[in-house]
Amino acid sequence: MATPLSLKELSKKEVLLTAGHRMCSGCGAPPVVKMVLLASDYPVVASNATGCLEVSTCISEYTAWKIPWIHNAFENAAASLSGVETMYRSLKKQGKIDKEIKFIAFGGDGGTYDIGFQSLSGAMERGHDMLYICYDNGAYMNTGIQRSSATPFGADTTTCPAGSVVPGKLQQRKDLTKIMAAHGIPYVAQASPSSWSDLMKKVRKALEIKGPKFMNIIAPCNRGWRSRTDDAILLSRLAVETCYWPLYEIEDGVTKITVKPKEKKPLVDFLKPQGRFKHMFAPENEWMLKQAQEEVDKNWERLLKEEAFTASLETPKE
Amino acid sequence: MKKILMRGNEAIAEAAVQAGCAFYAGYPITPQNEIPEYMSWRLPEAGGTFIQAESELSAINMVYGASACGARAMTSSSSPGISLKQEGISFLAGAELPAVIVNMQRGGPGLGNISASQADYFQAVKGGGHGDYRLLVYAPYNLQELWDLTMLAFDKADEYRNPAMILGDGILGQMMEPFTPTPYVKPDLPEKTWALNTCKDGKPNVIKSLFMGEGELEQRNYMLQAKYQKMKNKEIRFQVYDIEDAELIVVAFGIAARIATAAVRKLRSEGRKAGLFRPVTLFPFPEEQLNDLAGSGRKFIAVELNAGQMVEDVKLAVNGKSEVLFYGRPGGGIITPEELYEKLSGLLS
Numbered sequence: 001m002a003t004p005l006s007l008k009e010l011s012k013k014e015v016l017l018t019a020g021h022r023m024c025s026g027c028g029a030p031p032v033v034k035m036v037l038l039a040s041d042y043p044v045v046a047s048n049a050t051g052c053l054e055v056s057t058c059i060s061e062y063t064a065w066k067i068p069w070i071h072n073a074f075e076n077a078a079a080s081l082s083g084v085e086t087m088y089r090s091l092k093k094q095g096k097i098d099k100e101i102k103f104i105a106f107g108g109d110g111g112t113y114d115i116g117f118q119s120l121s122g123a124m125e126r127g128h129d130m131l132y133i134c135y136d137n138g139a140y141m142n143t144g145i146q147r148s149s150a151t152p153f154g155a156d157t158t159t160c161p162a163g164s165v166v167p168g169k170l171q172q173r174k175d176l177t178k179i180m181a182a183h184g185i186p187y188v189a190q191a192s193p194s195s196w197s198d199l200m201k202k203v204r205k206a207l208e209i210k211g212p213k214f215m216n217i218i219a220p221c222n223r224g225w226r227s228r229t230d231d232a233i234l235l236s237r238l239a240v241e242t243c244y245w246p247l248y249e250i251e252d253g254v255t256k257i258t259v260k261p262k263e264k265k266p267l268v269d270f271l272k273p274q275g276r277f278k279h280m281f282a283p284e285n286e287w288m289l290k291q292a293q294e295e296v297d298k299n300w301e302r303l304l305k306e307e308a309f310t311a312s313l314e315t316p317k318e
Numbered sequence: 319m320k321k322i323l324m325r326g327n328e329a330i331a332e333a334a335v336q337a338g339c340a341f342y343a344g345y346p347i348t349p350q351n352e353i354p355e356y357m358s359w360r361l362p363e364a365g366g367t368f369i370q371a372e373s374e375l376s377a378i379n380m381v382y383g384a385s386a387c388g389a390r391a392m393t394s395s396s397s398p399g400i401s402l403k404q405e406g407i408s409f410l411a412g413a414e415l416p417a418v419i420v421n422m423q424r425g426g427p428g429l430g431n432i433s434a435s436q437a438d439y440f441q442a443v444k445g446g447g448h449g450d451y452r453l454l455v456y457a458p459y460n461l462q463e464l465w466d467l468t469m470l471a472f473d474k475a476d477e478y479r480n481p482a483m484i485l486g487d488g489i490l491g492q493m494m495e496p497f498t499p500t501p502y503v504k505p506d507l508p509e510k511t512w513a514l515n516t517c518k519d520g521k522p523n524v525i526k527s528l529f530m531g532e533g534e535l536e537q538r539n540y541m542l543q544a545k546y547q548k549m550k551n552k553e554i555r556f557q558v559y560d561i562e563d564a565e566l567i568v569v570a571f572g573i574a575a576r577i578a579t580a581a582v583r584k585l586r587s588e589g590r591k592a593g594l595f596r597p598v599t600l601f602p603f604p605e606e607q608l609n610d611l612a613g614s615g616r617k618f619i620a621v622e623l624n625a626g627q628m629v630e631d632v633k634l635a636v637n638g639k640s641e642v643l644f645y646g647r648p649g650g651g652i653i654t655p656e657e658l659y660e661k662l663s664g665l666l667s
Contacts, residue, residue, distance in 0.1 A: 048431070073398060073429065075373060114372035146354065147370055158351070158371045159344075159358040166362070177666070288454035 002041050005200055010038055011022045014066065021064035022056040026229030028219035028236060029053050030136045031193045033106065035218075036077055036133055037067070039203035042102045044086060046070070049077035049111030052142040052221075075115040076261040077105045078132055102207050104132040109150035110140040113176050124212040125185045129214040131206045133158045133175065137221035138269050145224040148173040152244075153295060154288045155276045157224070167288060175271065180214040185214040189249035189258075194237035198247055205249075213226035218245045226275025236271040243300040248307070254314055255306045264300070267293045321496040325456070327352035328482065329461050329497065330420055332536040333468035334392050335364045336502045339418070341384035343369045343377040345399060349488040350422040353394040378406030378419075385415040386525050388513030390472055394420035396488070400446075407481055408447030411542070413529025414512075416475035418468070418482045419453070422491035424498045425649030432486035434650045435571060439627035440583050442485045443601040450539055452546045454482040454553065455530065455600040457571040463598070464490060467618040469502050474553065476507050478545060486602060487623070489573045489652075516658040546602075555598035556607060560586055564593030566666055567611060569632050570621040571597050572645075578621050579664035581662055590666045605635040612639035617665065620648040623659060 016037040023030050029052060037044060045068045046156040048054040054071050066180050072080040081103055091097040105123075107116055112134040115306040120132055139157050141148040147157040153172045156162035160169040181188040187206050191199040199217065206213040218239050220232040227235060239245035240259060244267060268289060271277040280288040331353050334342070342361050344354035354370060365386075371377035377393045384391040384563045395403060396442055400421045410417050421442065442455045454474050455583040464486065470536065514523050529535035559582065570578040575596040579665040587593040595611070597616075599602050612618070618640055620629035620643040627646040638640040645661050647653050 069427075112378045115345070115374075117372070140346040143348050144355070146351065149372060156460040157367075158355040160348075161359050163359060279336075 001205070005197055013038055016044070016063045016066045017057065017217055018066060018219045020062070022059055023052060024223060026222045026232055027052070028137065028193060028221060028232040030218050031104055031232070032135050032217050035199050036104065036203050037194060039200035040102055040207055042100055043067070044104055047072070047077045047084065047105045049079035049087050049105070049107035049116050050074035051108035051111050052243050053106060054107065055142060072202065074111050075106045076119055077111060077116055081105045081130050082123045082126065082128045085130050093124065105130060105131070105132045107134055108142070109134060109138060111146045113149045113174055121183065124180065124185050126213065127211055129210055131203070131215065134216045135219040136216055137219045137224060138173070139221070139224045141221045141224045149241040150176065153292050154280045156274070156279060167279055167285050172182070177216045186211045187249065187251050188248055190245065191215055191217045192236045192240050192245055192247060194219070194240060195259050196212070200247055209265035215303060225278065226278070227273050232272060235270065235273065238265070241265045242267045242270040242296065244270050244296050246300060246302060248299070254310045255303070257303065258309050263269055265298050319498050319500070322499050323494055323496050324350055324461065325492065325494050326355045326461055326464055326486070327422065327491040329464045330394070330468050331356040332499070335366065335471070336358055337469040337472040338390050338502070338504065339368045339392050339472065340389040341381070342366065343371050343393050345374050345377050345382035345395065347396045347399040349424060349491050350394050350396045353420065354490070360584055363561045365430040374402035375406065378403040378636050381405055382410055382415060385410065385417050386413070386514050386609060388510040388515045390476070392418040392420070393421070396422045396424045397426050397435070397659065398443065400550070405448035407453070408449050408451060409454065409527050410481045410555060411451035412449060413525050414479040415481070415525065416479055417481045418471045418484065420486065421485040422423065423485065426435065427649070430649050432488060433650065434573060434623065434652065435568050436574060436623040437625070437627070437649050438485065438488060439622070439624060442483055451542060452601050453484050453550070456482065457485050457600050458490060458501070459572050459575045459597060460497070461495050465497055465499060465600070466571055473505055473507065476510070478549060478606065479512070480545065485572065486579060487573050501516045501584065515588045524584060550602040553599055554602050554604045554607070557596045557598060559594040561595060561611060562592035562593055564616065565586040565591040566617045566619060566662060567595050568619055568630070568662065569595045569597070569608070570619050571600060571628065574623050574653065576619050576656060577653050577655055581658040584655070585662060585666065590663070592662055592666060603631050603635070604631065605631070607637065608632060608635040609637060617641045617643065619643040619645055619662070621653065623651070623653065624648055
C-alpha cells in the first residue's frame with residue numbers, strides 16, 4: 001500500500017536529499033528532488049548529470065543523497081543510468097537480486113536539452129526502465145548563467161547579454177517535453193514544485209509504468225532569473241498560471257492537462273519579477289513582450305487542441 | 319604604450335578579436351567561461367560571429383566549418399571539454415585546417431576539480447586525438463604572453479595550415495595583471511586559395527582528411543610529418559634565466575615557470591647556482607637547446623603541475639648527458655615558491 005499523498009503521511013517519511021547541501025538559498029532544484037524522492041515508495045538509484053545539483057550535493061567526501069547515486073560527465077546521465085539499469089536487469093534475471101528498484105536520472109536543462117540530449121534520446125529509444133527528470137531553470141547556472149536551448153526568448157544571460165543592439169536571447173526555447181513525447185515513450189509529463197501534489201502524482205504514475213519515462217520540471221534559479229530568493233515557488237506558480245509552463249502529461253499518446261488555470265494570467269506577471277527580462281519592459285522593446293506572449297498563447301492553444309484531439313482518438317474503456 | 323589591467327581569459331579573447339578572429343564557437347566550462355562570455359558581445363561588435371554550441375563536440379566542428387571557409391576561427395574550453403573536442407581536432411589536423419584552440423587546464427582525470435593544472439601536456443603535445451598529428455602548442459606564463467601568443471597562434475596556424483593550441487590553466491585564466499596590449503600587425507601570409515569560398519576558376523576546392531586511394535594516406539602522412547619537421551626547424555621558442563653557470567637548471571612551462579622564477583631568484587640572491595629554462599613552445603619542443611646545455615655535471619629538474627609529463631621530453635632531449643629529476647604536484651595540488659625553494663635548495667651545493 002503506497003503512502004497516501006497527504007502532507008501528514010509524507011512528513012513521516014525520510015527526506016532523501018538531506019540538509020547541508022550547498023545549493024544557493026532559495027534554489028528551486030532541491031525541493032523538486034525532495035518531492036520526486038518522497039513520491040517513491042520503492043528504493044531508488046539515481047544518476048546525476050553535471051550541474052549545480054550534482055556539484056553542490058556531493059562536495060568531496062560528503063553527500064546529501066541518502067540513496068545510491070552515480071555521476072558521470074556532463075552528457076552522460078542517461079547513458080550511465082542505462083548501464084546501471086541494464087546490470088540490474090541482468091542480476092535480477094540471474095536471481096542475484098530480487099528487490100524492485102526504480103531508476104531516476106536527474107539533469108539540468110544544459111545537461112538535458114543540449115549536451116546530454118543524444119544520450120537521453122538513445123536511452124529512451126532503447127527502452128530502459130527509467131525515469132529521466134529534467135529540472136529546468138533555463139540556463140547554464142552552474143558555470144555562470146550562459147544561455148541554453150531552454151533559455152526563454154528575451155532573457156539576458158552572460159552569453160546572450162541584453163545590450164543596445166541585441167536585446168537578449170532572440171530564439172524561442174526548445175519544447176523538449178514534446179520532443180520526448182515524439183519518442184513514443186509511455187509517459188511524458190511537465191510539472192512544477194508549486195503544484196506539489198500534481199508533481200508527486202506524476203512521479204508515482206511514472207514509476208509504476210515499465211519502460212522509459214520523462215518529466216520536465218521547472219525549477220527557478222534566483223541567481224540567473226535575477227529574482228528574490230524567496231520567490232522560487234511563487235515564480236513557478238506564475239509560470240503555470242500564465243500558461244508559460246503548462247502542467248500536463250502524455251500517457252500512451254493521450255495528452256491531458258492536469259492543472260488548468262482558472263484564469264490565464266498575462267505573461268508579464270511571470271516576467272516582471274525577474275531581472276533577466278527587465279530590458280523587455282523598455283518602451284523600444286515592447287515588441288518582445290508581444291512576441292513572448294504570442295508564443296505562449298500559440299503553445300497553449302495548441303496544447304488544448306492536442307488534448308481534445310488525442311482524447312477523441314482514445315477507444316472508450318469498458 | 320600604456321599598460322592595461324584585464325583578466326587572463328578576457329585578454330585572450332580581446333587579443334583574438336584584434337588578431338582578426340572572425341568566428342568563435344564555445345561552450346560553458348569552468349575556468350574559461352569568461353572567454354565565451356566576452357566573445358558573445360565583443361566579437362559581434364567587431365564584425366565577427368559568436369556561437370554558443372550545444373556541446374564541445376559541436377563547437378570544434380563549427381570551427382572546422384568556419385575554417386574550411388577561410389575564416390580565422392577559434393574555440394576554447396578546459397580539460398574535460400578539450401577531451402570531447404579531440405575528434406574534431408584530429409580532423410582539423412588531418413584536413414590541414416588552421417584554428418586556434420585554447421585550453422585553460424583544470425585538474426583531472428575525470429571531472430577532477432576546477433583549479434589549475436598542467437596535466438594535459440601529453441594530450442596537447444603528443445597528438446591528443448587519433449592519428450599521427452601534432453598541434454603547434456604555446457605555453458604562456460603571464461598575461462603579456464597570453465596576449466602576444468594568442469595573436470601569434472592565429473598567424474602560425476594560418477602559415478602552417480595547422481591547428482594551434484594555447485595551453486594555459488585556471489590560474490592564468492582567472493588572474494589579473496597589467497600588460498601592454500601590443501597592437502596586432504598582420505604578417506605577410508599567403509592567400510587562402512584552398513578555402514571553400516570561391517570557385518573563381520571554375521575549379522572547386524576539396525578539403526578532406528579521408529584518403530582511401532592506394533598509398534594516398536601514407537603520402538599524406540609523410541607530407542604532414544615534413545610540415546611538423548619544418549615547425550621544429552623554425553618555430554621553437556624558449557626563454558632562459560641565469561643558466562650560464564647554473565649547476566641545476568629548472569625546466570618549467572606556463573604557470574609552473576612563474577612559480578619556479580620566484581624560487582630560482584631567491585636561490586640566486588643567496589649566490590646559489592640555479593637557473594631556469596622555460597619552453598614557450600611545447601611542440602615543437604626545444605630539444606637541441608636543452609641538449610646543448612646538458613653535460614659537465616649539470617643537473618636538470620622538470621617542475622610541473624602534474625605527475626611528470628614534460629620530464630619525459632626533457633629526458634629525451636638531454637639523452638643521458640645529465641641527470642634529469644622531477645618535482646611536481648598532480649591535479650588538485652599547487653606548488654608554492656617556498657616549497658620549490660626548499661626542494662631545489664636541497665639539490666644544490
